[in-house]
Amino acid sequence: MITQFLLLGIRHPRLVSIILAIITLLAAAGLPGLTVDTGFDSLIPASDPARQVYQRVMSEFGSDNKTIIYIRDPKLWTPAQLARLETLHRGMEGLRDVTRIDSLFTLHTVDSSNGKVNAKPLLRAAPKTLEEAIAARDSAMRNPLYLGNFFSNDGNVMAMVVSAMNVDEDPEFNRRLYTSLEGLLEKNRSHFEQMVQVGPPRITVELKDALFEDFILLGPLSALILVTAIVLFLRSWMAAVIPIVTAGVTIVWTFGLLAWLEIPINILSAMLPSLIIVIGSTEDTHMVAAFFRGLTDDHPDARGKAISYMARHLGIPVVLTVLTTVLGFGSNLFTDIGLIQQFAFASTFAMFANGLITMLLVPMLLSWFGPEQREEMEASTASGMPDHIMSVFRHYQTHHPRATLTITALMCAFFLHQASTLYVTNDPLSYFPEDRPLIQDTKQIHKDLAGIKVFFIALDAGAENAFQRPDNVAKLAEIQTFMQKQGVFDRSISLADHLAYVNREFHGGYEHLALPKTRQLIAQYLMFFQRGDLDSYVSHDYSRANIVVRHNISDSHTLNGYIRELEDVVLSIAGPDMKVNIVGENLMVNNAAETLMVGQVKSLFTLLAMIFLIMSAMFTSFKGGAIALIPAIIPIAMMFGIMGVLDIPLNPGTAMVAVIAIGIAVDGTIHLLARYNEKCRRTSDYQAAVNEAVEEEAPPLIVSSLALALGFGILLFSNFTVVAQFGALAAATMLFSIFANLLITPIVMSRVRLVGLYQILGMKVDQAVLEESPLFRDMTEYQRRKAILISELNEFPAGDLLVEQDTVGRSMYLILSGQVEVIRRDGDQARVLATLHPGQVFGEIGYIREMQRTADVRALSAVSALRFDYTRMQKDLKFFPNIVAKLNFNISYILGERLAEMVGKKS
């Protein structure tokens, strides 16, 4: 059936072309509606219960989504510079989306420096004299709430914090805000040493721009590399162009579908064109290679014959490899993280579509444009790189198989040990390379002020005015003291800090920061704050309080560990009557890293199990399933080990490598096993079958793996670290898979005999012959088919001598078609003992006992016979004990019948 499907494009080219064209046009029509999502929301699991709490806390205490305008200048506190900053501040106030600006011009302070308590704005407007400017600086620097948050210790850095709201949920919100702010900053930049903005709008815009750059760069680059690699290795333009055509159609289908389904593209799906081109090319390469093998110079319809050959030999392997690749990508669907889920959907569909398109289009293209001579590929690969690689591998396979296996096992153990140091991160800023200005600016802010990442510790006492009570305020301070001991968070501010500061100022500004001790004093101090001053720290009715924490931790595992520790302590300090929530978008994003890791481990094991089961079923042997896992497990162990050695974290990009790489690496194994199985049908020398299978499959396998490695390597040019790391690791895994597929798998494979389920089911035999044959007595149809497949199929022309009298042979034959005669020679006389028909067996005595043949057996017509070799059957006994035992029993039965017949004749 699969073969028929592969030939559909040949048999109905017009129909297939029209269907493909219609789908492609439909998909292309949707492309203009494609949307891009670079928001952080897709990094948080949809089911995360913290989302609701986060939304609630945000609505009460203000968003943690703020842009910091970082300004550095040694002459910051001069009238001229402050006037420029005021103009900037007012300009930002006028921007459409800006809801609030916290800066020197809006912050209030309580100051007792001139002997009088003065609750006032730090600076209502730019000062006119240097003295006023310096007084404002002194006042700002005196306030511990602002030091490190808005002003650096040396006074040369100032931050303006811009809060904005996307009221209309306008998709252009971030770009509009970023561009507007950038326009205002640009006017002032030349006057200041440094002036930059860092915040969600900039990060989102840069993500989006980088994503588009990736889109434009990576796809064409992958295509170029692929074409170059294929032309270089296979010396065939046809082999290079075909994958580009199928990939092109697949890309249109995939992105068209995404557009129709309103699934946005994200930073991971930006690499899809590259993946489609690179991964999709493997099947094309195998198919073109098979086509070349099938070419016969002297046939008038060489292309047709070659395509039939390709369809016959590659049908099942292609379906299987598409299936495993789809499974590899599809296993990412089970994650709860939108970013990966969207990518998984798109990539799974892409791999499925590519398989379908390849199976329909490649035979059609080959029938139209394929070469008619076979020399191209064979000549080019004979002395190429694959042969060099294989000669090295063959040496070790032949001379040091055990040592090779042992060293590989030790190597895997070492890499797995290294993998134990892996850590996980999901921080959006880690998506960018370190040398990107955005990252540099973020680090600069962290160095001079506090980290730009914010989370909240929200406490709910459930009673009005609870946080005017000294004991509850003290709890806030106690939590902050613990955080200081943790030493990982840059800064925390709460109501307690505000009260301690005002307390100090009301005591002349000389005492240390102590908390007010009475409820009345707290309430009376609170009268000196403007309402906006405490918005972020306490609810209107003082029943809920909030500690705002800033940090710069990007290692999710470390952050999550500290947050868990903090959570325990906060719960214990808050007591049972208080509800506690530690929330923040960056916390949810980082927390999702754990989900990501668990999800990937699950996906990995699910995929391994599925491949094992599918391959076990396909080769009707658990050993077959286990062998198929070898080239999957070895490269993965090596990949994780390298991640551990090179300190590459698990992130949304790298976490997917394992499952995707398995899905692809196992493709080569399937081709190899299928070819080995085919070879075993014609020889009892399994080592020779392995060598032949490897020899035939190595060139396409090496070429496709190298092309894949190069294609994945292209992703190193991505603007995103996660994508580049994904590319590098996937490329390395592809190279490791060559090693595993062509060095390790053959060593193991030669010790196993496999029979494909598809061969059993697809075998064409005369059922009546089999049912009547005594050799298959009491066997089910499945057992009969399997028994046939573990034998060797021989074809004999008429007149050919199948068994020669007086020679020693250990083979027994079952006639499938044709007739033979059994001739006994005595001296010069020959006597026909019997004429045997399909279903009948001969040579069984030689099979049972090593002795000279007692008669000749000659083909009367063209004969097709199954040969059961004693040595091979002995070997197969361990692989297929039930079948071989049954066969042996039936041979005994046949011999018994013969004996009874002879005794009967004698008597």
Place this chain on the structure above:
Amino acid sequence: MKAGRYFILPWLLAAAAAVATESRENWSGPQIMQEVHARQHLYPYIYEEQSIVLVDRNGFRDTRTARRYSRIEADGSIQLLLVFETPIPVKGVALLARRDATGMVTSQLYLPALGQQLIASDPGDHGSGFMGTDFSVESLTGELLSEYLYVRSDDLELENQAYFSVDVYRAGDNPAKTRPLRRHFIRQDNLFITRSDHFDARGEVVRRQRSYDLKVVDGSMWHANLMLMDDYREQHQTLIKVDRRIFSRDYVPTEMFSGAWLFEHFQAQPAGDAEPPEDAASANNGDQNL
């Protein structure tokens, strides 16, 4: 007697208005402000019971009640005392301000929870809100005309009322080169400032004070029972509602504008976090002296 006075008041006002109409068109900014000031300060002793409502950017309201005592002394100095009554934990918190004859404003704070001490406080300028409100100390004591330069701007009509508009500059500023600090909108019929727009350096309105529920209280003297200050930048409002107003020297004796009076009547509460009992609060509210 009092009823008779109020009966003739409209007639008096109408007569005054008729006399003034002739020359009003030619009044300068300072002349308008002189007239305004003269009418607002006809009676020097005022006691008010106020509700101060603070509205934040989310629309949440905090209500405080306070008593306001003010008196204008013979030398032109003004004394003002604002004592908070509720919420209970802030009871007794007081702002004591004095503007002397020269225009110098001093202010002191009393926080009972801090003990018997007055804390010197900077009264701030017109834009500085006191104690979390949007009103400044100056808006309570009134502008000292000599400190500002008043420039009459175009008259206008708002809600069917004729208005003078006067731009206020800092004394010494050149109106041609600087922007006004604020603009007063003065009803021409009663010379009452019903609206003041406060500008920033760029000329944008950042705060707006409006007066409502105007009542003629004596002769041509009007008072507003409702004052609203909108802070457009901070997005909050303060509403002062006068619940009770008494013009009487007896209600504002000189001795109450002192620390001693405050210490005696609003003593420091004991340390602890419990709400002071209601009865204790009422026993300590100074009512007996009013």
